[in-house]
Amino acid sequence: MSDIALIPGTPVGPYEVVALLGMGAMGEVYHARDTRLNRMVALKTLPGHFQTSPERHERFVQEARLASSLQHPNIVTIFDIGSDGPLTYLAMDLVRGRTLDQVIQEGGLRVRDAIRYAAEMADALSAAHAAGIVHRDLKPANIMIAATGHVKILDFGLATLVSSALAPGTDETTMQQRVVQTNAGTILGTVAYMSPEQAEGKPVDGRSDLFSLGGILYEMVSGRRPFQAESTAGTLASILSSEPKPLTDSVSGMPPSLDKLIARCLRKDPKRRAQHASDVRLALEEIQEELASGTSGVAPAVPLPRRRGLLATAGAALAVVLAVTAAVVWWPRRTPVATAFEPVPLTTLPGTEDSPTFSPDGTQVAFVWEPAADRGPDIYVQVTGAAGSPLRLTNDDARHFQPAWSPDGKVLALWHVKNRTSNATLVLISPLGGPERALFEWTGTTGRISWSADSQWIAFGNYRPGERGIVLVSAATGDRIDWRTLNPALAGSDEPMFSPDGKRLAFIRTTGDFTGEPYVIGVAGDGRPSGEPARLPLNDTEVHEPVWTADGKELLLRVGDMTSNGGIVRVPADGSRPPERISSLRHAYSTAMSRDGRQLAFTRGGTDFDVWRVDLLHPEQSTAIARSSLFDAAAAYSPDGKQIAFSSNRSGSREIWVTDDNGEKGQPLTRFGGPINGVPRWSPDGGQIVFDARPDGHADVFVIAATGGPVRRLTTEKGEDARPVWSPDGKWIYFSSDRGGRSEIWRMTPAGEHAAQITRTGASTVVASHDGQWLYYRPAAPPFFLRRIHPDGSGDEEVVHSLVSMLGFAASKSGTWFFGQIPGESRYTLRRLGHGEREPHDVARLPFVPMGYPISISSDERFALVTGGDRSGPTC
Numbered sequence: 001m002s003d004i005a006l007i008p009g010t011p012v013g014p015y016e017v018v019a020l021l022g023m024g025a026m027g028e029v030y031h032a033r034d035t036r037l038n039r040m041v042a043l044k045t046l047p048g049h050f051q052t053s054p055e056r057h058e059r060f061v062q063e064a065r066l067a068s069s070l071q072h073p074n075i076v077t078i079f080d081i082g083s084d085g086p087l088t089y090l091a092m093d094l095v096r097g098r099t100l101d102q103v104i105q106e107g108g109l110r111v112r113d114a115i116r117y118a119a120e121m122a123d124a125l126s127a128a129h130a131a132g133i134v135h136r137d138l139k140p141a142n143i144m145i146a147a148t149g150h151v152k153i154l155d156f157g158l159a160t161l162v163s164s165a166l167a168p169g170t171d172e173t174t175m176q177q178r179v180v181q182t183n184a185g186t187i188l189g190t191v192a193y194m195s196p197e198q199a200e201g202k203p204v205d206g207r208s209d210l211f212s213l214g215g216i217l218y219e220m221v222s223g224r225r226p227f228q229a230e231s232t233a234g235t236l237a238s239i240l241s242s243e244p245k246p247l248t249d250s251v252s253g254m255p256p257s258l259d260k261l262i263a264r265c266l267r268k269d270p271k272r273r274a275q276h277a278s279d280v281r282l283a284l285e286e287i288q289e290e291l292a293s294g295t296s297g298v299a300p301a302v303p304l305p306r307r308r309g310l311l312a313t314a315g316a317a318l319a320v321v322l323a324v325t326a327a328v329v330w331w332p333r334r335t336p337v338a339t340a341f342e343p344v345p346l347t348t349l350p351g352t353e354d355s356p357t358f359s360p361d362g363t364q365v366a367f368v369w370e371p372a373a374d375r376g377p378d379i380y381v382q383v384t385g386a387a388g389s390p391l392r393l394t395n396d397d398a399r400h401f402q403p404a405w406s407p408d409g410k411v412l413a414l415w416h417v418k419n420r421t422s423n424a425t426l427v428l429i430s431p432l433g434g435p436e437r438a439l440f441e442w443t444g445t446t447g448r449i450s451w452s453a454d455s456q457w458i459a460f461g462n463y464r465p466g467e468r469g470i471v472l473v474s475a476a477t478g479d480r481i482d483w484r485t486l487n488p489a490l491a492g493s494d495e496p497m498f499s500p501d502g503k504r505l506a507f508i509r510t511t512g513d514f515t516g517e518p519y520v521i522g523v524a525g526d527g528r529p530s531g532e533p534a535r536l537p538l539n540d541t542e543v544h545e546p547v548w549t550a551d552g553k554e555l556l557l558r559v560g561d562m563t564s565n566g567g568i569v570r571v572p573a574d575g576s577r578p579p580e581r582i583s584s585l586r587h588a589y590s591t592a593m594s595r596d597g598r599q600l601a602f603t604r605g606g607t608d609f610d611v612w613r614v615d616l617l618h619p620e621q622s623t624a625i626a627r628s629s630l631f632d633a634a635a636a637y638s639p640d641g642k643q644i645a646f647s648s649n650r651s652g653s654r655e656i657w658v659t660d661d662n663g664e665k666g667q668p669l670t671r672f673g674g675p676i677n678g679v680p681r682w683s684p685d686g687g688q689i690v691f692d693a694r695p696d697g698h699a700d701v702f703v704i705a706a707t708g709g710p711v712r713r714l715t716t717e718k719g720e721d722a723r724p725v726w727s728p729d730g731k732w733i734y735f736s737s738d739r740g741g742r743s744e745i746w747r748m749t750p751a752g753e754h755a756a757q758i759t760r761t762g763a764s765t766v767v768a769s770h771d772g773q774w775l776y777y778r779p780a781a782p783p784f785f786l787r788r789i790h791p792d793g794s795g796d797e798e799v800v801h802s803l804v805s806m807l808g809f810a811a812s813k814s815g816t817w818f819f820g821q822i823p824g825e826s827r828y829t830l831r832r833l834g835h836g837e838r839e840p841h842d843v844a845r846l847p848f849v850p851m852g853y854p855i856s857i858s859s860d861e862r863f864a865l866v867t868g869g870d871r872s873g874p875t876c
Contacts, residue, residue, distance in 0.1 A: 006030060006045070013084045015043050015091060031094065034079075041079060041091045057088060069131060074124035074151050076144075095154075096147045101140035104219060111253045112291060114220035115284050117143075120151040121213055122281035129206035129277055130651075136204060138212035139193040140219065191235050192225055196268045199236050205664075207270040210280060214265025218244060221251050221258070226266060240268070257287050275628050276650070346601060347382055347390070354590050355402050355448075356601035359431065360409040362594035365601050366393070366431070368401060379403045379414055381431060384599065393433045404449035404458070405431070406475070407595075413439075413458050413475070415446040426458070426473065439478040448495055448545070451475075453502030457527050461494035461507075470496045470507060472527045481527050489533055490521075497546045498523070500595065504573070506546035506555055509533075515697050516543045518557055520573055537575045542566075542675065542697070545589065548573070550597025556582075558589050563631040564654035564676045568602075609851055611635040611646055611663060614830065614864040619844040624868065625663030634679045634807070635865040636856040637661070638686050638706070644856075644865060645669070645680040645689050645706075656680050656691055658706065669708050679723055679807065679854055682706065684730040688750075690714075692722040692735075701735055703750065714752030721746075723765050723807065727791070728772040734791075736764050743780040747791065758793050765806055767854075770813045778804055786818065800833055800840060805852030810864075812857040817843075817864070819850050830855070830864060 006028075010017040018031040021042065032043035046057060061081065068078035077093040100117070103109065109117070121143065128135060135142075137155060144152040191199070195211035198204050218226040226244035229235045244266060248259045261283050267273040274280050347353050352370040354377075359365070363384055370377035379400050380390035393412070394400045401424075403414040411428040416436060418425075424446045427436040439458075447461035458473045462482070469484025470493045483490045494516070495508045505523050508516040518538050522530030538557065547556040555573055559581075560566035568585035571577070585591075590603040610624040611632050626632050628650045635646035641661060648657045651668050654676040659666035670677055675694035682689055689706050692699045699722035701714040715721040717739045724735040732747045737755075739746075745763045748755040762780035769776065774788045776799065786800040786809060802820065809818040815834040820842065822829060828850050833840040846866065853867035 011035075011084075012043060012045070012087060012089055013082045015041065015089070017043070032091070034091065040094045042076075042094045044090050044092065046088045061088070070128055070133065072124050072127045074120045074153060075127070076152050076154050093152075095144045095152045097145050097152075099141050100143040100145055100151075100216070100220070103145050104140055104223060109220045111221050111251070111255070111258070112288070114217060115258065115288055115291075117145070117151050117220065118213065118217045119281050119284040119288070121153060121216070122277045122284060124151070124153050125206065125209050125213065126277035126281060129209070134204055134206055135209050135212075136198065138209055138216065140216055143216070191232050191239075192227065194239065195270070196240050197270060199239050205270070206277060207273050207275060210265050210274045210277060211267075213277075213280065214262050214274075217258075218247065218262050218266070221254060221262075222247055255287055255290060257283075257290060261287070271623070271627065276630075279628075346384060349390075352377070354603050356590065356592045356603070357403050357405045357412070358592055358594045358599065358601060359405050360407055360595055362596055362599055364431070365592075366403045366405060366412055367601075368403065377401065379412065379429070391433070393429055393431070394436070395433070401446050402449050402460075404451055406451050406455045407453055408455040410455070411475075413449050413451065415442075415449075417446070426460075428475070439473060439475070440480070448497075450497045450505075452498050452523070452527075453500060457498075459496040459498060459505065461496060468492050468494060468510060470494070470505070474527070483529050487529050487532075490529060493519070493533075495545060497548060499548050499552045499573075500550060501552055504552070505529075506548065506573070507533075508543055508546065518543050518546060518555070518571075520555075534575065536571050536573075536579075538569070538571055538579050545591060547591045547593050550593060550595060556591055556593070556600075558591070561654070561676045563633075564649050564674070609633040609853075609867050609869055611644070612846075612848060612866045612868045613663075614844055614846065614866050616830070616844050616862055616864060620847065622844075622847055624848075626657075626659050626666065627663065632657075633851065633867040634853040635867070636679075636681055636854065637858050637863075637865060638682050639684060639859065640686060641858050641860070643706075645682065647677055647680065647691075656689065656704070658689075667708075669704055669706075670711060681725045683726050683750075684728055690724045690726060690733055690750075692724060701733065701752070714748065714750075715755075725767055727768055728770060732791070734758070734766045734768060734775060736766065745775065745777055745789075758791065759789060759796070760793070761796070763787075765809075767809060767811045769811045769816075774811075776809065776811055776816055778806060778809070786816070802840070807854045808850065808852040810855035810857055812861055813859075814861060816840075817855050817857060819846075819852075819855075830866070 006012065006017045008017055008019055012032065014034060014036050015032040016035055018033055021029045021031050028045050030043045030045070032041050034041050076095060078090060079093070080091040082089060125135065135153070142153065142155045144154060146152055193212045193215045195204065195208040198208050215226050227235055227238040227242060229238050246259055247254050247262065248256055261280070265274050265280065346365060347367065349369055349371070354368045356365045356367045364381050365384055366379055366381045368377045369380045369390070377399055378395070379393040381393060382390040399417040401415040401417070403412045405412050409431070412431060413426065413428055416425045416427045424442045426439045426442060428439065429436045450459045451457070456475060458475055460471055462469050462471050467484065469482060469490055472481040472483065473479070483493065492510045493507045494510055497506045499505070503523055504520055506518065506520050508518055510516045518536040519533040520536065521533040524530040536555070538559070542560055544558045549556070553573060554570050556568055556570050558566060559569050566589065568582045568588050568591065569579040570582060571579040585602065588602040592601045609631050611626040612622055613625050614622040626635065626644065626646060628648070631649045631654065633647050635644045637644055643658055643660055644663065645656060645658050647654055653673045655668045655670045655672065656677050657666050657668050669689065672693055672695055675697065678692040678699070680689045680691040687706055688703050690701065690703050693702050698718060699720045700716065701721050701724045703712045703714060714733070717737065719738045720743065721735055721737045721739070724733050726733055730750070733750055734745060734747050736743050737746045740757060742762055743764050744757050745759040745766045746755055746757050758775065759777060763777040764780045766775050766777040773790065775791055776786060776788045778784055779787060784803050785798050786802070786804045787797060788799050789796040799816065800818070804818045809816065815832045815837070817830060817832050820829050820831040828846045829842040830844045830846065831840040832843050848868035851867040851869050856865040
C-alpha cells in the first residue's frame with residue numbers, strides 16, 4: 001500500500017469512503033458510510049508504510065481494543081475493527097465539529113469555556129485511568145469540540161495499560177491486555193505536550209496525562225504553549241528544565257485558583273504533581289462555582305479537593321482529619337430541603353475549616369478555622385454571600401471547638417481547651433468578640449453543642465468512658481442535668497440536637513466503635529427528658545450529626561464513614577417514610593441549617609491522609625508515598641520489604657490496597673464497596689494479609705491472599721472483633737474483642753478456631769514482640785500507658801509511663817516504637833524503647849503531623865511507615 005489517500009467511493013470492507021478528514025503519524029481518517037447500517041462513521045486506516053511493521057500494526061490494533069473498552073461521553077466510541085486486504089482499519093463515531101487546536105488558532109477560548117472543556121477531559125481521563133489506560137498523546141489535535149459543545153478525546157493509539165487491575169465491572173473479554181512493548185528510552189507522543197518523564201523515555205502513568213492536560217489548559221486560556229522553542233530539542237529542554245510563566249497577570253479574568261491548578265499539573269516531579277484526574281475535575285468544578293459566585297478575583301484559591309480535620313474524640317480514639325470547603329445552598333422557601341442544588345463556596349481558606357453555625361437571621365456563619373498545625377483552632381465569623389476576610393472571635397493561645405449560635409443571637413457557646421492535655425471549658429462569647437464567660441470545666445471529651453429554642457439550655461454529649469450520655473446545661477447558671485441518670489434508655493446517647501421549637505431532641509445512640517442508631521425524644525420545660533425515645537427507620541450502621549429542617553418535620557443525618565462512602569440522608573422525624581439520600585451531598589458533613597430553612601452550610605470533603613516513609617537515619621529526607629488527595633493510611637511493610645499494604649478510599653469505598661515499596665503500581669485487594677476496611681497486617685511468610693472490616697456494621701476479622709482472591713471471614717461474633725495482628729511464628733492471630741462484655745485481647749488460629757481471652761483488665765490494641773515472648777497493648781480506659789503481657793496471660797505490667805494513641809505503636813527487633821510530642825511544640829518524634837531499657841529515646845523528628853494509625857518498621861530498621869495528615873493548605 002502507498003501513502004496516497006483513498007479517493008471518494010473507495011470501498012474499505014463494508015464501508016465506503018466519502019472524504020478525507022485528516023492525516024497523522026498513526027493513520028489517515030476518512031468520512032465514510034457504513035453500507036450495512038447506512039450510517040456515517042469516521043474510518044481510520046493504518047498508513048501503508050506501517051503495514052509491514054509488526055509493532056505499528058499491533059499498536060494500531062491496541063488502539064481499538066483500549067478505546068472500545070471505554071464507554072464515556074467524552075471519549076470517541078469505537079464501532080468496529082477489520083482489514084481489507086493489506087489495509088487495516090477501525091470505524092468510530094463521526095464527531096462533527098472542530099479540533100481544539102483549530103479553535104485555539106481562531107482566537108482562543110474564554111476562561112469559562114476552557115475550564116468547562118478541561119473538566120470534561122479530566123472526567124474522561126479519570127475513566128481511562130481507572131481502567132488502567134494512559135493516553136500518552138493528549139494534545140489539542142486529538143481533542144474534538146463537537147457541534148454539541150462537548151469534548152471528545154480521540155486517538156488512543158499510543159495508550160498503554162499501566163496496571164493489570166481492571167476497573168470494577170470491566171469485562172475482561174472486551175479488554176485484552178496486550179501491551180505493545182517499546183525499547184527502553186523510546187519517546188512516544190507529541191513533544192510539545194509530553195511530560196518530563198515521557199520526554200526522558202521513562203515509564204509513565206496517569207500523572208503524565210495530567211501534565212499534558214495542564215499544558216492544554218494553559219494554551220486554551222493564554223493562546224500559547226507553556227513550553228515552546230525553535231526546535232524539538234529546545235522544546236524538550238524547556239519541558240525538562242523551564243517553568244511556564246504564571247497566567248494571572250497576562251490573562252484577563254484568570255482566577256488565581258486556576259493558575260495554581262495549572263501550575264500543579266505542570267510540576268516536573270510526578271510525586272508533587274496532581275495525582276488523580278478525578279481530583280482535577282472536582283477542582284475545576286469548584287473554580288466554575290467560584291466564577292459563578294463572583295468571588296474569583298478576591299477569594300483565596302480553591303484547592304484540589306482535600307480532606308482534613310480535627311482530632312477525633314475518644315469514641316474512635318484516632319486522630320482524623322476532616323475537611324475544608326464550607327458551602328451555602330439556597331432553596332425555595334416552600335421546600336425545606338431539595339435533593340438537587342448547586343453549592344457555592346463560603347470559605348476557601350488554607351488549613352482546616354469545620355463546624356459551621358448560622359446566626360439567627362442567616363446572614364453570618366461562625367466556624368472553626370485551623371490555618372496550620374501549630375496555630376488555632378479558633379472561631380471565626382463570615383458574612384454569607386460577601387467577600388473579604390472572616391472576623392476572628394477567639395484570640396488567645398487556647399484551642400476552640402464546636403461553636404453554636406444562640407437562637408436569640410446574643411452569644412456563641414463553644415469549647416475552650418487551654419492545651420492538648422488540659423480539660424475543656426464550656427464558654428460563651430459575643431459574636432463581635434471580646435472576653436469569654438466560663439460556664440464550667442469539663443473532664444470529658446468535647447462534642448457538638450446545641451441550644452434550646454428559648455436560649456435557656458445547652459445540650460452536648462458526654463464522651464467519658466462508661467458515662468456516655470446527653471448533658472443539658474443552664475446558660476444562666478451552669479447547672480447541669482445528666483439525662484443518662486434519669487432514663488437508662490438514654491445511656492450511650494450522643495450528638496444531641498434541639499428541634500426548632502425546642503420541644504424535641506434528636507440524638508444518636510452509640511452501639512459500637514463505628515455504629516449507632518438515630519432517635520427522637522421529647523424535652524420538658526425544665527430541661528428533662530419527656531417520654532421514651534423513638535427510633536427512626538434508618539438501617540445504616542453508622543449514623544451521625546442529626547440536623548433539623550426549619551419546619552421540624554424532617555432530619556438530615558450523615559450516614560457512612562467519611563473516609564469511605566459517607567453522605568447525607570433526609571428522614572421524617574415521625575418515621576413515616578423511609579430515608580432518602582441526597583445525592584448532591586456526598587462527602588458532606590458537619591452540616592448546619594439556617595432558621596428559615598433556605599440555607600445549609602456544610603463542610604465538604606472527607607479525609608486526606610498520606611502514607612509517609614520516614615528515613616530513620618535522615619528524617620529530613622522523609623517523603624510521602626502512596627499519596628493521593630484522599631484517605632491513605634495504616635500502611636504495613638511486607639516481611640521482605642518489597643511491598644506495602646494500606647487502607648485507602650481512592651477507588652471510592654475504603655478498601656485494602658497493595659503497592660510496591662515506593663507506593664506505586666497499586667491495586668485493590670478487596671472490593672467490599674461499603675463500610676470501612678481497617679488495618680492490614682502481613683503474615684510472617686508474606687502470603688496472607690489479615691484485616692478488620694465492617695460489611696455488617698460491626699467489626700469482624702478477615703484474611704485474604706496477598707496476591708488477591710476470595711476473602712475469608714474468621715470471626716462471626718456480634719460486636720467488635722478488630723485490629724488483628726499475627727504472631728511471629730504465624731500460628732496465632734491476636735485481636736481485640738468485646739465478646740466478653742468489655743474490650744480485651746484475644747487470640748485464635750489462622751483458621752478462626754480456638755479463640756481464647758488473654759488480657760483481663762481491658763485492652764483495645766495489640767502488637768507482638770519480634771521474638772513472640774510479649775504482647776504490647778494499649779488499655780481500653782485511661783490512663784492510656786503502654787503495657788505488655790505474655791501470650792499466656794502472665795506478667796502483665798506497664799512499660800511506658802506515656803500516652804500512646806489507640807493504634808500508633810509497633811514492635812521491631814530492637815524494641816517498641818511509638819509517637820512522642822516534643823515539649824512546648826506541636827511537632828512529634830518517633831520514640832523507641834529498646835530491649836532492656838527503662839526509658840524511651842527519640843529516634844526521628846517527624847517533618848509532618850502523625851495520625852494515630854499503626855507504625856510499620858522495615859526489617860532492616862532503616863525506614864518506618866507512618867500515616868500523616870495533609871495540612872498543606874490550598875496548593876494546586
